[in-house]
Amino acid sequence: MRKVNLQEKFALFSExxxxxxxxxxxxxxxxxxxxxxSFVWHHHDDEDELFLVIQGRFRMEFRxxxxxxxxxxxxxxxxxxxxxxxxxxxxxxxxFEPATxxxxxxxxxxxxxxxxxxx
Amino acid sequence: MRKVNLQEKFALFSExxxxxxxxxxxxxxxxxxxxxxSFVWHHHDDEDELFLVIQGRFRMEFRxxxxxxxxxxxxxxxxxxxxxxxxxxxxxxxxFEPATxxxxxxxxxxxxxxxxxxx
Numbered sequence: 001m002r003k004v005n006l007q008e009k010f011a012l013f014s015e016x017x018x019x020x021x022x023x024x025x026x027x028x029x030x031x032x033x034x035x036x037x038s039f040v041w042h043h044h045d046d047e048d049e050l051f052l053v054i055q056g057r058f059r060m061e062f063r064x065x066x067x068x069x070x071x072x073x074x075x076x077x078x079x080x081x082x083x084x085x086x087x088x089x090x091x092x093x094x095x096f097e098p099a100t101x102x103x104x105x106x107x108x109x110x111x112x113x114x115x116x117x118x119x
Numbered sequence: 120m121r122k123v124n125l126q127e128k129f130a131l132f133s134e135x136x137x138x139x140x141x142x143x144x145x146x147x148x149x150x151x152x153x154x155x156x157s158f159v160w161h162h163h164d165d166e167d168e169l170f171l172v173i174q175g176r177f178r179m180e181f182r183x184x185x186x187x188x189x190x191x192x193x194x195x196x197x198x199x200x201x202x203x204x205x206x207x208x209x210x211x212x213x214x215f216e217p218a219t220x221x222x223x224x225x226x227x228x229x230x231x232x233x234x235x236x237x238x
Contacts, residue, residue, distance in 0.1 A: 003186050003194045025167035025195050026217050028147060048144035054191075067122050072173075075122045076144050096215055098145050 006054055009119050010034070010092050017111050019095060019103055021118045031095040031116065036087050042105035043082045049097045050076050056091035060084075125151070125173055128238050129211050136230050138214060138222055140237045150214040150235065155206050161224035162201045168216045169195050175210035179203075 004022050009032055013020055016035045023030030035058070051060065052074035059066045060075055061084045067075055077083050085093075104112045123141050128151055132139060135154045142149035154177070170179065171193035178185045179194055180203045186194055196202050204212075223231045 001181070001186065001194065001196070001200070003188055003192050005189075006191045006193070023169065023193065023195050025169055025197075025215070026147060028145060028215075030169065030193070030195075030215075050142065050144055050149065062120070067120065069122055070124075072125045073122050074125070074142065074149070075120065076142050076149075077120070078144075081120070096144070096147070096149075 004030075006032070006094065010054070012119050013117075016090070017103070018113050019116055021116050024099065027099055028096060029099045029101075031097070032119070033093050033095060034090055035085065035093070036090040038086045039084050040104055040107055040109060040111055041082055041084045042107045044079050044097075044101060044105040046079055047098045047101045048076055048078050049095060049101065050074055051085070052094040052096075054092045054094055056087065056089060058085055058087035058091040058093070061086055123149075125213065129153070129173070131238050132236075135209070136222070137232050138235055140235050143218065146218055147215060148218045148220075150216070151238070152212050152214060153209055154204065154212070155209040157205045158203050159223055159226055159228060159230055160201055160203045161226045163198050163220060163224040165198055166217045166220045167195055167197050168214060168220065169193055170204070171213040171215070173211045173213055175206065175208060177204055177206035177210040177212070180205055 019031035138150035138152040
């Protein structure tokens, strides 16, 4: 059983929009992701997703509003709800979500990462 | 959809060993707990548990070793593994675990909290 230091793990990669798996439990995964700019609009049919800001800030855009998230804040996006994360500057985010979750949800494109690295 | 600020939620309670639910997703829950001292030895038959230190430090004791956890570090304790959290000073911890998880696992006693508050 090994502990995970978030800062150490974040130091191991620099790509944006490419979640890294750092933990598995109960069919769920803990992932770390860095991003900047706008992601694609998408939803997940069967998965709720948690976004916890570890460093920086971003906003989660929905079709009719957005939620601004700062360090130490999290948001759970329920399944079925279309969303798009947007960050003016690079942000570091921890995700909790089912292992089955595809980053781009119901869409696929150049930002889709089907097989995630483990750190 | 409302975001959760961890510091604001931790400011709402002071009891030890009494996890508060702050999020639900995919049959799992996000809980916040403060504690100091030694918990009871226990395990969970069917649930893996994640402990992420938000403020302070503690050690997770196992029967044959222990793991020291600092701020920004997490540990996943797999189902079936006997464990006991111990903190010399008060620590603030985020838990991620199935909604079915009883804090004292296979044991019940004065530290058991069967019905958790939501914040």
